[in-house]
Amino acid sequence: MSPELRTALDVAALRSNVAAPWQRIDVVAETGSTNADLLARAAAGADIAGTVLLTEFQSSGRGRHGRSWSAAPRSQIAMSVGVGTQGVPTDAWGWLPLLTGVAVVDALAVACPAVPAGLKWPNDVLVGTGKLAGILAEVAAPSPQIVVGLGLNVSLTSQEAPDPRATSLTQHGADVDRTELACGILNALGTRIGAWRAAGGADEALVRDYRAHSLTLGTEVRATLPGDRAVVGTATDIDRFGRLLIDDGTTTVTVAAGDITHLRPADTA
Known part of the structure; x- marks a missing residue:
């Protein structure tokens, strides 16, 4: 599909229909x-808390560990938001990419x-085995703020996809307006962040909803760690810091998102 056939994002509608904490879009x-x-x-030196930046085309998009990603103009919702962390312990920051995923699934529903x-876990939205969206959270220096980025494939075709594992809403028969969907995601995300901040970490509803939406929990996984060390076992739960618990048959191994290189089904080499 050519960019001319894809509708541009409506910034006026975004600003009118997105609620707090988003102050600048x-x-x-x-x-x-x-x-x-x-x-x-x-x-x-800027205060980026509450800032939302979207683009129609991202030429140097990045995933975890610097993996590159690109998509055709206007085929994605590509955006980043600034989140203030005041009052939230650093060990609870790992929930931000997880709660972003929950907000995306909420909006898609x-x-x-x-x-x-x-x-x-920790940062992908899937439909079946196809990757619909990726999430990247990065700590901003020098102030305690976090940037959370999202790339969600809306009308990306299989011919345009840079990776055969990628999928899109269009490929699953959904015809959605990107502006309306972006509004829904931002409002759901704002609600989740507000509850996370009030609780000083993951609130009970977030943990419950993450478990309900998880495609990882209860499955056999292979977690590849730095140095090509692998942990193979059953993903049993998420702990209070957003880390994945894997039962390898002997003990329960706790894996943090920042420590993992790949997480794949256990039968994948």
Whole structure:
């Protein structure tokens, strides 16, 4: 599908229909990385809490461990948000990418309920085995703020996908307006962040809903750690810090998102 046939994001509608804590919402035609842009603002001394930056085309999008990602113009919701962390202990920050995934699934359940989206720990939204969205959280220096980035495939075709494992809402028969969906995601995300901040970490509803949406818990997984060390076993739960618990048959191993290189089904080499 050509960019001319894809509708541009409506920044006026976004600003009118998105509630607190989002205070500033901007849409740019193109940038290298929305995460990098907000991190640069924070490094220059700006308060980015409550800031939302979306782009129609991201030329240097990044995933975890610096993995590159790109998609055709206007085929995604590519955005980053700034989140203040005052009052939330650092060991609870790991829940931010997880709660973002929950917010995305919440919004998708409203916008396209026929698409069975779920969450792969720690940062992917899947439909079946296809990757629908990726999430990247990065701590901004020098102030205690976090940038959370999201790339959600809306109308990306299989021919346009940079990775054969990628999928999109269009590929699953959903015809959605990107502006309306972005509003739904931001409002759901704002609600989840508000509860996370009030609880000083994961609140009871977040933990319950994450478990309900998880496609990882209860499955046999292989977690690859630095140095090619692998942990193979059953993913049993998420702890209060958002870390994955894996029962390898002998003991329960706790794996943090920052320590893992890959998480795959146990029968995947």
